[in-house]
Amino acid sequence: MSDSRAVGRPRGSSRAMLEEAAAELFLEQTYAKTTVGDIARRAGVSRNTFFNYFTAKSDLLWVDVDDGLATLPAALAACDRSAPVTESVRQALLRVAAGFGPGRVPWSVTHDQVMATTSELAASALARLLVQAGLVHEFVGARPGHAVDADPVGRAFSTAVVAAAATAAAEWAAAGVGRGDLGPYVDVAISPVCAGFATVLDPA
Amino acid sequence: MSDSRAVGRPRGSSRAMLEEAAAELFLEQTYAKTTVGDIARRAGVSRNTFFNYFTAKSDLLWVDVDDGLATLPAALAACDRSAPVTESVRQALLRVAAGFGPGRVPWSVTHDQVMATTSELAASALARLLVQAGLVHEFVGARPGHAVDADPVGRAFSTAVVAAAATAAAEWAAAGVGRGDLGPYVDVAISPVCAGFATVLDPA
């Protein structure tokens, strides 16, 4: 799991450079009015190099979010396996949410300018949502004692709980200065979902 | 609310023509490999004319879905206002789902070929999901006795329940031949969500 970057031409650029350049430009102009070419130029690299680091321009809106979301698998794995599934998922999501304090608000949601980019943002948003829901569903399905025929229910739960959490995150970000931590927002949003599915998913 | 198409040059083409042309091409080639130009050519119109009828190529994946979703406002309005909110929403969604029988499976979900188009489909999918969630949320918020400070909860409920319904629809479509009506799928998926939020949203 080490670098394994001992051979070949060393990178002359970095993700961070591009992220910084993009952040500047998104402030100066809008997200929409900033082209990939602009970002690459300011970062001092070729347009193609940009696509060596990011698969899409919209990735830049999610750098912070993706960092946070990356902790979900670990949070799920660290759960007490004797607790009810819904409770485990709830705690895992809260743990992920705990990673976001008032100061750490991702690009995708803060600046209203960005929000104008509805369609492109929607695409990238759902992509992430589905990935997280998939992780949760995998976790739910792996629990011993989980009935196979309850799978549709598990999938519904996974999607619903992640969607609720995402909604909470959106409200938190929109709350502006004075929003506290993300945790409480998520708690309020996902607890009813977990409670509702508890009777169906958790062994009697 | 009548035609009001008495003046001006009459349309030489129609949405239906383009939809048919697209359906043929999606079968022959993939969705991905079919360009807007292809569709327009087969329909016998200009490429620009296509964009007079549809705002995006992806709209074609959702013609059936959009028809069905259009009935949601009416279904919500027709609800018994004395019943608990969560129950009203549940019934409204089930009524919308009832519009989809085994024979009526929309393009967006049936053919696996289409599913390959993840990103473009995701964009259009979330757009629709958010619209429906917005409608539900509006409905929930308009209920008398709905506490204003419960608004975040209402929003979480709206998003979660719509997401669960969408998941159910996806499973239903993926079930292949022999899938029955959409109703039962949706019922199983959204009932726990409604139950979970009932204690929080419905007046004690």
Next chain:
DNA sequence: TCCAGTTATTGGATCGAGTCCAATAATGGC
């Protein structure tokens, strides 16, 4: 019949995201 207003259709130009490929640069190991 001619004209004005209205709407539909069209061609052409333009932009920008994303992909592909072949050439080249910079490293480490031999």
Next chain:
DNA sequence: GCCATTATTGGACTCGATCCAATAACTGGA
């Protein structure tokens, strides 16, 4: 110095989407 490996680059290309000006087809009225 040669080789395998990896990063970077330029260029060409496709395609979705937008914009604009021109034109076609209809209406009603003078």
